[in-house]
Amino acid sequence: MTDTRTPEDTGIRASWTPMVGLFLAQVLMSFNVSALPVSLGGMVDDFGVPPTDVSTAIVTYGLVVAALVMVGAKIGQRVGWVLVFRIVVVVFAASALTMILAPGVGWVIFAQALAGAAAAIIVPSLVALIAENYRGPQQATAIGALGSARAIAGVTAFLVGGTLATLVGWRPVFGIVLVLALAVLGFSSRLRSAPGNPAVKIDVAAALLIGAGIVSLTLGVNNLNRWGLLHARPDAPFDIVGLSPAPVLVIVGVLFVQSFFLWTRRRTRAGKVPLVSLTVFGSSQERAAIYAMFTVVALEAALNFTVPLYIQIVQGRTPFDTSLAMLPFNLTVFVTATLVVRFYGRFSPRTIGVFSFSLTTVALIWLAFVVTNNWETLPTILGLIVFGVGQGALVTLVFNVLVTASPKELAGDVGSVRGTTQNLASAVGTAVAGALLVGILTTNVAAATAAHPELPDELVAQVDLDRTNFVSNDRLREVLAETDATPAQVDAAVALNESARLGALRLGLLILAGVSAVAIFPASRLPSYRREELPASVASGADDG
Known part of the structure; x- marks a missing residue:
C-alpha cells in the first residue's frame, strides 16, 4: 500500500535540494529580463539600431508570458509539472544560445519570444511544484524565497551583467543565462509531482x-x-x-x-x-490588489528602461556605470521586499499600500526636479532609494493580499493572474516609457529648432530631426560632420539636443508621478485588517502559502 502521508504528517522535513532548482528557475527568468536593459548600449552599437528597437525585445518577452501563462498552467496540469518544466527549461536554454549567437536585433526579439513562451509555463509550475514537494512551514518558506530570488537576480544582473558587458561585451551576459538554465535542468531530477491528468481540458x-x-x-x-x-x-x-x-x-x-x-x-x-476562475477578481479588494500590482510593476519597468537609456545612450557611458546607478534602487527593493512582511501585524494592507504609493509618487516628483545628465548625484540616488522602498513594499504586499483573499484551491489561478498582470505590466511599462520619452523628445526638438534661427530648415532636413531618437552628443556630432553645418551650428544643435533630452526626461518622470498618484485610489480599497485580525479560515490559507 502506498504511503500517502506528507512530510508534515511524519515529522520528516523534505530536502531543500529540489527548492534550489526552483529558486534558480526564478533567478533564471528574472536575470534574463534584468540583463536586457544592461545590454542596451551594446546591442545598439552592434546592430546599428535605435534603443527603442532593442526595447521591443523586452516588450516581446513580457507580452508572450502574459499572453500564454494561463494556458501554461493548464498544460502543466494536463502533461505533468515535472516533465513540462524540464522541457521548457531546455527551451529557455535554446533562447539564451540564440541571444549569444544573434546576428541582428530580429534574432534577439525571436530569442525573447522563445524565453517568454518557456516562462509562461515556468511561472505557474514554480508554485505547483512547491506545493507538490513541500508542506506546512517549509512550503511557506519556499514561496517566500521566490520573491527574494527575483530581487537577488535583479541586483546580480546589474552588477555581474554590467561588468561583463563593459569589459567583454553583452553576449557573455546571456552565457550566464545559459549556465543557469543547465543548472536548473540538473536540479530538476530531484523534483517530484503527480502525473499529468489528460482529463484536464484547455x-x-x-x-x-x-x-x-x-x-x-x-x-x-x-x-x-x-x-x-x-x-x-x-x-x-x-x-x-x-x-x-x-x-x-x-x-x-x-x-x-x-x-x-x-x-x-x-x-x-x-x-x-x-481557463481561470473569476472568483480571483471577485471582491473590490482583490481587484484593487490587481490594479495596484499592474501599476507598480509598470512603473518599475518604465524606470528600468529610462535609467539605462540615459546612462548608456545619452551619456555614452558603460553598462557597469548603469549597474552602479541602479544598485541603490535594486538593493532597496530587495531589502524592502524581504522586511515588509514584519509590518503586516502592525499595519493593514490599505495603510501600507497608500503609504507606499505616496512614496513612489514623491520620489518620481523629486527625481523630475533634481535629475541632471549625471545619475550619480546624491539627490538622484536618494530619489531612487525612496522609490525602491515603495516599489519593494508594494510588490510583496499585493501578492500577499491576492493569496490570502482566495481559497487555497485557487492558488494556481492566483499564480496565473499574477503572472499575466506582472508581465503585461512590464511590457506596457517599457513600451509606454519608450513611446512617451521619444514623443516628448520629438516635440521638444521641433519647438527648439523653430526657436533657433541659427539652425536653418535645410540643416534640419539633412539630420532628419522630425524623426529624432535618443543619441549621445558624440553621435550627433558625427552625424552633423557629414552635413554642411558650420561649427557654430554644430554647437547649437548639440546644445539643443542636450536640453531637449533633459526636458523629455523630466516631463516623463512627472507623468509617471501622476500615474503613481492615481494608483493611491485603488490602494485605498485594499483590505483594512491587520494580520492578527484575519478570519481563521483565511489566516490558515495564508500560512499554507
Whole structure:
C-alpha cells in the first residue's frame, strides 16, 4: 500500500535540494529580463539600431508570458509539472544560445519570444511544484524565497551583467543565462509531482481571446509613437481611413479582454471549468490588489528602461556605470521586499499600500526636479532609494493580499493572474516609457529648432530631426560632420539636443508621478485588517502559502 502521508504528517522535513532548482528557475527568468536593459548600449552599437528597437525585445518577452501563462498552467496540469518544466527549461536554454549567437536585433526579439513562451509555463509550475514537494512551514518558506530570488537576480544582473558587458561585451551576459538554465535542468531530477491528468481540458476560446487581447494591447501601446497617436505616420504598416493602427489595436485589445471575461462567466454558469476562475477578481479588494500590482510593476519597468537609456545612450557611458546607478534602487527593493512582511501585524494592507504609493509618487516628483545628465548625484540616488522602498513594499504586499483573499484551491489561478498582470505590466511599462520619452523628445526638438534661427530648415532636413531618437552628443556630432553645418551650428544643435533630452526626461518622470498618484485610489480599497485580525479560515490559507 502506498504511503500517502506528507512530510508534515511524519515529522520528516523534505530536502531543500529540489527548492534550489526552483529558486534558480526564478533567478533564471528574472536575470534574463534584468540583463536586457544592461545590454542596451551594446546591442545598439552592434546592430546599428535605435534603443527603442532593442526595447521591443523586452516588450516581446513580457507580452508572450502574459499572453500564454494561463494556458501554461493548464498544460502543466494536463502533461505533468515535472516533465513540462524540464522541457521548457531546455527551451529557455535554446533562447539564451540564440541571444549569444544573434546576428541582428530580429534574432534577439525571436530569442525573447522563445524565453517568454518557456516562462509562461515556468511561472505557474514554480508554485505547483512547491506545493507538490513541500508542506506546512517549509512550503511557506519556499514561496517566500521566490520573491527574494527575483530581487537577488535583479541586483546580480546589474552588477555581474554590467561588468561583463563593459569589459567583454553583452553576449557573455546571456552565457550566464545559459549556465543557469543547465543548472536548473540538473536540479530538476530531484523534483517530484503527480502525473499529468489528460482529463484536464484547455478552454481554447478563452485562451485565444485573452492572448489576442494582450497582444493587441501591447502592440498598440508599443507603437503609439512610431505609428502615430491618432493620424497614421509614414512608419505605420497601414492606416484605417487615415487613422493610425496603434490606438485601434488598443481599443481592439480592450474588446478582446472584455470578451474573455464575458465568455468565462458564461462557461462558469454552464458548470464547465474555465481557463481561470473569476472568483480571483471577485471582491473590490482583490481587484484593487490587481490594479495596484499592474501599476507598480509598470512603473518599475518604465524606470528600468529610462535609467539605462540615459546612462548608456545619452551619456555614452558603460553598462557597469548603469549597474552602479541602479544598485541603490535594486538593493532597496530587495531589502524592502524581504522586511515588509514584519509590518503586516502592525499595519493593514490599505495603510501600507497608500503609504507606499505616496512614496513612489514623491520620489518620481523629486527625481523630475533634481535629475541632471549625471545619475550619480546624491539627490538622484536618494530619489531612487525612496522609490525602491515603495516599489519593494508594494510588490510583496499585493501578492500577499491576492493569496490570502482566495481559497487555497485557487492558488494556481492566483499564480496565473499574477503572472499575466506582472508581465503585461512590464511590457506596457517599457513600451509606454519608450513611446512617451521619444514623443516628448520629438516635440521638444521641433519647438527648439523653430526657436533657433541659427539652425536653418535645410540643416534640419539633412539630420532628419522630425524623426529624432535618443543619441549621445558624440553621435550627433558625427552625424552633423557629414552635413554642411558650420561649427557654430554644430554647437547649437548639440546644445539643443542636450536640453531637449533633459526636458523629455523630466516631463516623463512627472507623468509617471501622476500615474503613481492615481494608483493611491485603488490602494485605498485594499483590505483594512491587520494580520492578527484575519478570519481563521483565511489566516490558515495564508500560512499554507
